[in-house]
Amino acid sequence: MSNFDSNMMKDLSLFGTIFLGLLLVQCQPDDAPAVVPEVSFPINISAEETEDNRVFEFPVVMNQSTTRDVILYYETRPLTAEADLDYIPVSDSLIIRCGTASANIQVEIIVDEFVEEDEEFRLVLTGSTNAILAGGVQEAIGTIRNDDSVIAVTQEGHTSAESYPGKTLVWSDEFNGNAIDLENWTYDLGASGWGNQELQNYTSNSDNAYVANGNLMIVAKEQGISYTSARLKSIGLQEFQYGRIDVRAVLPFGQGIWPAIWMLGDNFPTAGWPACGEIDIMEVIGSSPSTTHGTIHFGADWTQHNYVGQGTSLTSGQTFADEFHVFSIEWDANGITWLLDDSPFYSVSPNVVGSQPYPFDHPFFFILNVAVGGQWPGYPDATTTFPQFMAIDYVRVFQ
Numbered sequence: 001m002s003n004f005d006s007n008m009m010k011d012l013s014l015f016g017t018i019f020l021g022l023l024l025v026q027c028q029p030d031d032a033p034a035v036v037p038e039v040s041f042p043i044n045i046s047a048e049e050t051e052d053n054r055v056f057e058f059p060v061v062m063n064q065s066t067t068r069d070v071i072l073y074y075e076t077r078p079l080t081a082e083a084d085l086d087y088i089p090v091s092d093s094l095i096i097r098c099g100t101a102s103a104n105i106q107v108e109i110i111v112d113e114f115v116e117e118d119e120e121f122r123l124v125l126t127g128s129t130n131a132i133l134a135g136g137v138q139e140a141i142g143t144i145r146n147d148d149s150v151i152a153v154t155q156e157g158h159t160s161a162e163s164y165p166g167k168t169l170v171w172s173d174e175f176n177g178n179a180i181d182l183e184n185w186t187y188d189l190g191a192s193g194w195g196n197q198e199l200q201n202y203t204s205n206s207d208n209a210y211v212a213n214g215n216l217m218i219v220a221k222e223q224g225i226s227y228t229s230a231r232l233k234s235i236g237l238q239e240f241q242y243g244r245i246d247v248r249a250v251l252p253f254g255q256g257i258w259p260a261i262w263m264l265g266d267n268f269p270t271a272g273w274p275a276c277g278e279i280d281i282m283e284v285i286g287s288s289p290s291t292t293h294g295t296i297h298f299g300a301d302w303t304q305h306n307y308v309g310q311g312t313s314l315t316s317g318q319t320f321a322d323e324f325h326v327f328s329i330e331w332d333a334n335g336i337t338w339l340l341d342d343s344p345f346y347s348v349s350p351n352v353v354g355s356q357p358y359p360f361d362h363p364f365f366f367i368l369n370v371a372v373g374g375q376w377p378g379y380p381d382a383t384t385t386f387p388q389f390m391a392i393d394y395v396r397v398f399q
């Protein structure tokens with residue numbers, strides 16, 4: 001052995017002694033008095049739902065290094081975020097080796113392309129070995145911040161017949177193209193503060209109304225302290241007198257949200273409202289998202305406005321936001337019958353108007369809109385979520 005090698009061995013030996021000494025100080029046998037650290041879990045994590053943030057790391061901090069291995073028991077619990085939909089649920093334990101004072105607990109979130117509310121889950125430390133949870137059960141909140149703009153629409157729900165005995169499909173918009181068909185639809189613009197005291201500003205922007213995945217999408221958005229939405233109408237483009245009309249739609253929901261599928265008489269620009277007549281095929285007040293209303297408005301002039309109508313409700317806690325339903329009228333010279341998913345729930349005959357003129361005997365055009373606020377629905381509050389959307393699969397007219 002050379003002199004050089006001998007010196008190196010002495011150094012290694014000295015190093016080994018010091019290293020072993022450190023281990024003995026830091027990690028004691030089970031029967032030695034233990035240093036019991038306090039564990040806290042002080043940091044909430046808030047991050048956008050992106051691939052870069054796919055793993056939320058929650059730091060665990062101890063007030064001193066442990067002299068034994070510490071075991072922490074933890075689990076996720078849902079708040080507004082849902083297990084297996086928004087994050088991967090965990091219920092596990094973490095071993096923190098003696099001599100360390102911090103660690104991370106990881107929760108994987110689920111990244112998709114669809115718009116969601118910002119959603120929260122809890123990560124709870126439920127127990128510990130060789131450590132104390134400072135102040136009892138410790139928890140941190142994970143907030144998954146939305147970064148998407150694509151609205152997901154279910155395809156589930158009721159579908160109406162493609163034909164009826166003795167009737168012919170005279171017109172439909174199936175919304176199966178790439179854009180709103182301007183041979184069928186034009187836009188109402190503005191409207192904030194119109195007669196119903198609505199809040200929304202109707203636009204022709206492609207983020208308030210667009211065609212995607214076979215549906216017309218009308219999207220009400222919160223933009224600062226105001227709201228935008230869209231109102232499409234077929235005036236001068238597609239107007240019909242009588243027929244079976246089917247509209248398949250998923251509706252928005254929430255306090256102050258007011259979707260409608262309705263019609264006005266084609267003489268609206270000259271005769272005015274309500275003399276032109278109004279047929280509400282569907283109106284839903286978002287705070288009662290299980291009830292649709294069928295209504296007609298009439299009267300020789302505004303001072304003689306009158307209306308009759310009736311609602312019908314889904315059962316078992318279902319809402320019109322859950323899946324598609326078909327809103328229909330059967331309209332002929334004998335009157336109008338409203339149907340929900342092919343079941344009639346209300347009818348009127350011409351004598352319903354009493355001494356007022358009966359206006360439902362000439363062509364009408366369609367209006368499709370999502371209003372925000374108004375005298376009937378009231379106004380959005382803290383429970384109202386945005387964006388809210390109405391998806392329309394088709395509008396069909398059979399005669």
Ligand SMILES: [Ca+2]
Binds near residue numbers: 049116
């Ligand atoms: Ca998303």
Ligand SMILES: [Ca+2]
Binds near residue numbers: 174214394
């Ligand atoms: Ca369609």
